[in-house]
Amino acid sequence: QIVLSPKQNCVRTMKYIKDNFMGDLATLHQIFVPIHLNSHWFLIVVDLLNEVVKYLDSFKKGTLVTERMSAINTLLNYLEEFLSEKNFGETPSFRNIQFSKYKVREPDVPQQSAESNNCGIWVAQWMQLTRYWSLGNKTWVISDYTRMRLAVDLVNDENNSKRDIIEKLAVIDWNKKIQQSVMQT
Numbered sequence: 001q002i003v004l005s006p007k008q009n010c011v012r013t014m015k016y017i018k019d020n021f022m023g024d025l026a027t028l029h030q031i032f033v034p035i036h037l038n039s040h041w042f043l044i045v046v047d048l049l050n051e052v053v054k055y056l057d058s059f060k061k062g063t064l065v066t067e068r069m070s071a072i073n074t075l076l077n078y079l080e081e082f083l084s085e086k087n088f089g090e091t092p093s094f095r096n097i098q099f100s101k102y103k104v105r106e107p108d109v110p111q112q113s114a115e116s117n118n119c120g121i122w123v124a125q126w127m128q129l130t131r132y133w134s135l136g137n138k139t140w141v142i143s144d145y146t147r148m149r150l151a152v153d154l155v156n157d158e159n160n161s162k163r164d165i166i167e168k169l170a171v172i173d174w175n176k177k178i179q180q181s182v183m184q185t
Contacts, residue, residue: 017082031079034123037071038064041119043126044072046079046099053104058112058122076100124150 031046042057055072076099083097109126112118128150155166 032127033075034127035068035071035075037068040064041123042068043123044075045126046076046102048097051102053099053102055104055106056109056123056126057106058109058119059114059116060106060111072104073100076102121150124154128153 029047029049031048033044033046035042035044040059042055042059045054045056046052047054053072053076055068057068080097080099109122112122154160155163157163160166
């Protein structure tokens with residue numbers, strides 16, 4: 001949303017994103033950018049090692065692809081500017097990256113039905129699973145299990161600052177339900 005916003009982004013915003021979401025640029029291999037455009041989510045993965053931009057979209061509707069490609073170009077221009085800001089001066093290899101020269105690839109991914117609202121689930125699943133499997137020969141299905149597995153993984157992730165609180169509340173809720181069940185019998 002920051003990238004596609006018509007407002008100019010300040011250096012403080014860029015620094016905040018770098019410090020809180022990107023880590024050390026010297027070890028950065030991929031940048032994952034979920035994009036929400038016209039009520040639809042798709043994912044861009046910028047592979048810095050292989051100089052490839054992957055466009056992952058679970059609903060490639062012909063009339064919208066041009067608009068999505070325009071958003072991708074806007075994103076790549078933003079990233080070029082973002083990585084060249086003074087905040088990143090400590091990493092010389094990132095000063096003059098030209099994402100416009102990267103190859104854009106569209107891996108074959110399953111397509112959701114027109115009536116489905118699963119695009120956000122697809123994006124979250126791709127972001128989570130890409131680190132384990134390539135996008136090649138893997139059959140992925142969105143189901144109630146997928147949604148629950150994603151929710152549990154997000155709650156239990158070590159980066160979730162609310163993880164301990166959520167787990168305690170879940171145990172309290174579970175114990176209360178068990179007590180109610182025992183009292184009813």
